[in-house]
Amino acid sequence: MYNRRKFIKISAAGASLAALSNSAVAKAISSTTDAGFPIVISTWDFGIIANKGAWKVLSTGGRALDAIEAGARIPEAEDITNHTVGRTGLPDRDGHVTLDSCIMDENGNCGSVAAMENIAHPISVARLVMEKTPHVMLVGDGATQFAVEQGMKKEKLLTPESEKIWKEWLKTAKYSPVMNIENGKKPGDKYNHDTIGMLAIDAKGNISGGCTTSGMAFKLHGRVGDSPIIGAGLYVDNEVGGATSTGVGEEVIRNVGSFLVVELMRQGYSPEDACKEAVRRIIKKKPETAKQIQVGFLAINKKGEYGAYAIQSGFSFAVCNAQQQDLLIKGKSFY
Template structure:
């Protein structure tokens, strides 16, 4: 029997972002609305996904391709959101003080690109797309990824911010690594010493084609060289244009072990709704390691070919954002096991 004891977590709505504040959120709902959605549509993980969606919508609303919308949207938390300590330029460093970034992208044709443990480049989502479109490979890592990015015209720059560096030095005083669930929703970002998470995005354009992306700086104070699920196709992201797409967030090791996003898409292929598929993927993680279920957070977000969307997480506190012609800045609280 699983221990169903509930943990109370502090985690209020997010702090104000650089360009927009949380008052722009239209509403927070306890669950998804059922029924068919009209295209185009974009969904993404966490509250900062609202702002990424707004940027993606500029492309989708003009009839643009979902892939272009994904890249444009993901670049917002990578670049402009100074309160976000989990993605891009303001990412929290590893235990050696290096900001290493992971990202992947996938289009409607099954093409995909990825970078992992890349340093000194602020927009890993764009580099991932370059890998997809300009090389015969799927993934580049470490120094090779940085070298490739510079060769493609990307600017090399220091990403460790003074605030993140201060948090890292404070952490070094105790050097005890223990990520806190859903801290990305807390008021202690940026640079919260246990901050760790991801933005995963999925979009369907006016032609009904699906693309997705995922980008992160990974767990705060991870071992140097650690790579989570975010840049791994099938784990942090998967798209099948005949079925739908899925992305994940939380402790990447658990997602990788279960090939989570691929699993969600395959479950939708078998007829499950997006929410049902996400729930089943979560339950498999819990079943394999019930003793760890109360200690970790993993959440999945999915959309099917009809434009129906849903999510499910192990712990409460996971949220996702939706943007379409009717809902420009909707934030939804996902269902959870605990």
């Protein structure tokens, strides 16, 4: 029970807080920004161009969610050399280019699309699912239909170059993805694993994330990896941080990888250590399989600290903040 003395003490404390000047508040905001945000991080080398698109939003005080969409749209459509994301993605073994994507904001809202054809910007469709429907995920023809209803253009995604690579692959039709794109030797190998996962913190300290891919080249028609699955390819908790993944999605799904990384950060792990532990668990469950595949995680915490870890060497990620817009870091690895 409160007595008069306690009431006076609490009231005085409240009055002291209310008396903070505007300059003191401004100083607090400034110190938060100096601590590490705005910031955006993305998987792989082509994360640099995606980050630059996101930075145009973040640097002007924009929302992290808007930055994620703006950044992801660049590799989806403008990078014609990237055959793992968007309209230049390689097809499945039947010649269909199917796209997967998801997005998640600071309030826990999320949306995704999977196995969607004929729409170049799955990240934007995922956001529309989040904002315009009561659902989290739309797939296949339903996702395409929804995108068209929302005013998005339907177009052929199989480019002449991608079709040429696919037809060359059909000569052997051997499915043997390598661990990193730079190691590819056979048609399609060097395009087989890349996903762009993005995480951003805006000037207000709010976190959002996105993930977009065309999936594994020459996959079975209808295959969906981890990228559009909330908790696997992406997870954001605005109180803790966010995580995203790349590589063989089946193993990420089996371990609910991105959710795991965020929960480890909640327990006090650094972003890098959380990613490392998630990788360790994949290896522990399937040690022989893990030697033949690549999975990498990228994470950021509420302070703006970031880190990554992968099964195999060769994984890279891009960082963009007020100090540098084109920083590329080679992630640490188990092997």
